[in-house]
Amino acid sequence: MQTDTIIIGAGPIGLELAVAFRDASCPYLQLDAQQLGHTISWFPRQAQFFSSPERIAICGVPLRTVDQSKATREEYLTYLAGVVQQFDLAIRVYERVEHIEPLHVDGSASQTQSPRFRVHTQRADGKHQYTCRNIVAAIGDMHHPRRLVLADRTDVPGSQLPHVHSYFDEPHPYLNCQLMIVGGRNSAVEAAIRCYRCGAKVSLSYRRKQIDPTVKYWLRPEIEWLIKTGEITFFPNTLPVNISTTHVTLAATSDEGTLAVDGAQQVIPADFVLPLIGYQMDPTLLAAAGVRLIGENRRPSYDTDTMETNVPGLYVAGTAAAGSQTQYRLFIENGHSHVVRIARAITGKDPIHVNPLAYRRLHETPLAQET
Numbered sequence: 210m211q212t213d214t215i216i217i218g219a220g221p222i223g224l225e226l227a228v229a230f231r232d233a234s235c236p237y238l239q240l241d242a243q244q245l246g247h248t249i250s251w252f253p254r255q256a257q258f259f260s261s262p263e264r265i266a267i268c269g270v271p272l273r274t275v276d277q278s279k280a281t282r283e284e285y286l287t288y289l290a291g292v293v294q295q296f297d298l299a300i301r302v303y304e305r306v307e308h309i310e311p312l313h314v315d316g317s318a319s320q321t322q323s324p325r326f327r328v329h330t331q332r333a334d335g336k337h338q339y340t341c342r343n344i345v346a347a348i349g350d351m352h353h354p355r356r357l358v359l360a361d362r363t364d365v366p367g368s369q370l371p372h373v374h375s376y377f378d379e380p381h382p383y384l385n386c387q388l389m390i391v392g393g394r395n396s397a398v399e400a401a402i403r404c405y406r407c408g409a410k411v412s413l414s415y416r417r418k419q420i421d422p423t424v425k426y427w428l429r430p431e432i433e434w435l436i437k438t439g440e441i442t443f444f445p446n447t448l449p450v451n452i453s454t455t456h457v458t459l460a461a462t463s464d465e466g467t468l469a470v471d472g473a474q475q476v477i478p479a480d481f482v483l484p485l486i487g488y489q490m491d492p493t494l495l496a497a498a499g500v501r502l503i504g505e506n507r508r509p510s511y512d513t514d515t516m517e518t519n520v521p522g523l524y525v526a527g528t529a530a531a532g533s534q535t536q537y538r539l540f541i542e543n544g545h546s547h548v549v550r551i552a553r554a555i556t557g558k559d560p561i562h563v564n565p566l567a568y569r570r571l572h573e574t575p576l577a578q579e580t
């Protein structure tokens with residue numbers, strides 16, 4: 210099958226792009242390895258977005274919440290499904306793009322409309338191929354949880370045991386249990402507060418001296434109070450170096466947050482361990498297609514006016530443009546402007562249905578470009 214543009218990914222930015230192509234009558238195909246909004250679907254149940262609703266609304270469709278506060282995972286997934294229904298978007302879900310094969314096209318006038326890529330996919334009924342002129346990779350940047358590693362980058366022994374959960378789903382399984390949470394940013398802090406309130410005996414190990422100062426302003430005083438009053442036990446300047454079925458061994462870290470040479474160790478009881486230390490992008494798909502990856506974050510190289518990578522016809526959108534973020538600087542709200550940049554480059558038209566922030570942010574350099 211041949212089409213003009215293939216959008217890989219049906220997260221919020223991929224969906225906003227699909228509507229832009231639809232409005233411009235530009236033939237496209239949208240594929241997602243999972244279900245639409247997959248990244249949001251594994252947020253903890255009832256987790257609230259940190260961004261306010263108007264910033265994460267897409268396609269100009271208002272996002273309303275029952276109490277006018279920030280949207281929950283459930284509200285936002287329902288909202289995304291409504292947008293898909295409203296614009297009648299056809300998404301091929303559960304179809305993973307496994308390989309992007311650039312085709313040889315010379316610059317001659319006869320080849321200006323020729324396909325530039327063959328896209329290889331896998332779905333339940335087998336392998337498929339499509340050819341297209343353009344690809345937009347809106348594949349996100351949270352493909353794998355960060356691993357717990359020792360100084361030599363090998364896995365912490367025991368970190369693959371079944372009671373070690375890198376995704377926090379809900380607090381109930383930890384009721385009346387000794388729970389060790391690893392991390393000191395939003396996800397870890399929010400999980401610690403929720404699990405404590407649910408009745409878990411929570412310990413928090415963080416490699417720094419204090420909870421990350423960027424933790425959201427409504428979480429920080431609460432965690433600090435719970436630590437101060439001894440309701441949650443905080444182990445600052447520590448990292449796990451061994452996990453058994455009943456205990457976690459914590460070792461001291463330096464002020465930089467790395468394991469100290471010959472640092473003191475302490476063994477803490479733990480029925481469950483939740484390492485909530487961030488997520489990483491899998492850049493293999495882009496790298497294999499020839500996209501240059503830059504710096505420690507392995508950020509794709511792209512033109513800030515068009516979001517086109519160094520591979521002609523291959524664009525990046527949304528958080529995929531950032532690579533693996535250590536400090537989160539690229540979110541949904543600054544991804545909307547990617548939609549305008551890409552729509553202009555591919556269709557020659559401005560999107561009609563897009564978050565108004567897209568136009569306000571258009572003249573800013575995408576933040577990821579600075580990292």
Ligand SMILES: Cc1cc2nc3c(=O)[nH]c(=O)nc-3n(C[C@H](O)[C@H](O)[C@H](O)COP(=O)(O)OP(=O)(O)OC[C@H]3O[C@@H](n4cnc5c(N)ncnc54)[C@H](O)[C@@H]3O)c2cc1C
Pocket residue numbers: 217218219220221222223240241242243244245246247248249252253256257258259260265304305306307347348349350351396494526527528529539540541542544
């Ligand atoms: C707990 C938590 C809270 C967060 N809160 C906020 C917040 O308040 N505000 C905010 O802006 N962001 C927040 N984020 C981050 C947010 O999830 C991302 O900003 C957002 O999902 C990015 O949208 P996107 O469309 O760029 O990519 P994603 O939503 O990540 O979508 C990428 C899609 O691509 C698909 N895909 C990946 N690889 C392939 C492949 N090879 N083939 C086919 N499909 C593929 C995936 O299945 C996925 O559906 C939070 C994240 C977490 C974990």
